[in-house]
Amino acid sequence: MGMTLVEKVISQHCGKRAVGPGDTVLAEADRIFCYGSALETLCGVPEGEMPLYPGRVVVAFDQWAGESSVGERHRIAPAVRRLVRSWKIDNFYDLGRGGIPAVGFADSGLARPGDFLAGADRQTLMFGALGAVPLLLGVGEIRRCLFEGEVEIVVPATVRIDLEGDLQRWVGGHDIGSYIADTVDLSAVRHKALEIGGSVVAALDHHDRFSLAAALDVLKPAMVVIEGDEKTRVYVRSRCDKGFPLLTSDRDASFDDRMTIDCGRLRPQIVLDALSRPGAAENGEGERRTISVDEARGRPVDHVIIGASSHGRIEDIRVVAGFLRDYLVDPAVTLTVVPGSQQVLLHAMDEGLTQIIIRAGGHVAVPSSRYNRVAHRGAIAEGGHLLSAAFCPAMDLKELARGAGSVSFCSPAMATAASIIGAIQTPLDLARNVNRMATGMTR
16 A cells, blocks of 8 residues: 555654554654744753754744734743754844745755654644645644654644646636635545645646745644645755655545545635624634635725735735736725745835835835734724734734734735725726825825
């Protein structure tokens, strides 16, 4: 019996020739991603105790940038810095150095196809877009990974989803992921590994693959792994000089379930009023109301956020600036663009993208997932309609549901078009709004 992609990666990292669903194994992680809040709980470790493999540990602070609780951040930061120095960790991304981990770590070549990755934040799961196998761990499991070099895991069953068809204009990873999340039975995929393949994957660039993995997180799978290909090889080799395999599932691999999604008829999707059912916001269950942009057309928008972890890559910033070269943001709409990392921000500045966005009436924020969360809360508290092309975890949706406003999710292209028109529209509708044309002058 053959193995799935996930089973192959796990078997290579636990020293077994073959593993199957339900097997309990001890596996070594290639990388251990620790964020400030998780590492803080480890600050009380006995002095002199060192991680078994310090070179595998990656620590980031920048998800705290923009946090309103500045005093709390400054209280924690010195202790974490002392711990990092004592552990002799080279891969340390202090405030102002990195960015949102899901973007910055990938741009730095810290995740490769075939890697087994461990992390204490759900953003770690996005590295499955590179053909890696990411695993979300609790703090106790992270501690074992650090000091014993391995972690006990139960091999998950794998559900294979093949994406087929020719994509329509403006349909990307967010739209495909949102459609799948709205149509697939939650009980069939929850806590299982989702392996994504098919002809559509080859048509998606990696910023779209990351968006696809982020959109599927609402299903609460054990992990999402997108089959690697030549695009993956080019993407990773440009960021990392180490070799890596492009693994695929064996032809006779046993899947818990297989399904094929026809993406050819798919239109851009809007997750409309994501807070309308608190139960869904709390645990990802219930009706999500993912509909075509054609059905949502005309719904007024007060705030637009683009970026952070799921849509904060340079390709997404280029999409935003591409529209705002010719159009102004509606004066009644607040547009905030959050680059995913310092590197993305620098690229955007070098290409003149930030100037275009600012001159058109938008706001470019510091790279930070926390900034994204604070902005979500502020917009909802005002009672307006927020259209977001930014990752927002279920725990934040639960908090947002207590506010007076509403939040919907879409792709960067749809969000930018809405910020220009002041309502949910498609980019093709911009041609009928010539009064919003930009003049090139500051407002």
